[in-house]
Amino acid sequence: MDTYTVRLEKDELTFSAAHFITFAGNVCERLHGHNYGLVAEITGPLDENEYVVDFIALRDGLKSIVSDLDHHMLLPTTHAALAVRTEGTEVHVDFQGEKRWVFPAEDCLLLPVSNTTAERLAQYIGQRLLAILGDIPLTRIRIAVDENHGQWASWERDVP
Secondary structure, eight states: OOOEEEEEOOTTSEEEEEEOOEETTTEEOOOEEEEEEEEEEEEEOOOTTSSSSOHHHHHHHHHHHHHHHTTEEEEESSOTTEEEEEETTEEEEEETTTEEEEEEGGGEEEESSSOOOHHHHHHHHHHHHHHHHTTOOOSEEEEEEESSSSOEEEEEEEOO
């Protein structure tokens, strides 16, 4: 059986965002930012138009995700050592009582991930893309995130 994969990698699929990462549950690095890039690969059967997915639909779906991420403070909401809560127009973050931050809520994006590593961002982007693409019969998705000009992490999933 033939397999078909489309790959989308464009200069416009970039976003700038701030974050921090926790290590081994009890070390928290300093707040910093990256200019992220991303690549998407979608595998599946050819449709009636003889393609896996319309490049325009794929590009537009990725652009909407990138737009949501761009120029935000990315905060993980499922990390056991972080308490993230919204109070009015502010987001309060506490790391084990050792570090505390207060950010304007409009500047934050609260993500359903355990850490804002490039790996987890790739997963988040991939899951959002799957929801956007809906009923397109895909068999595999791969999202790669570049956080620093050559430092890539990727997430892949077979799609049932």
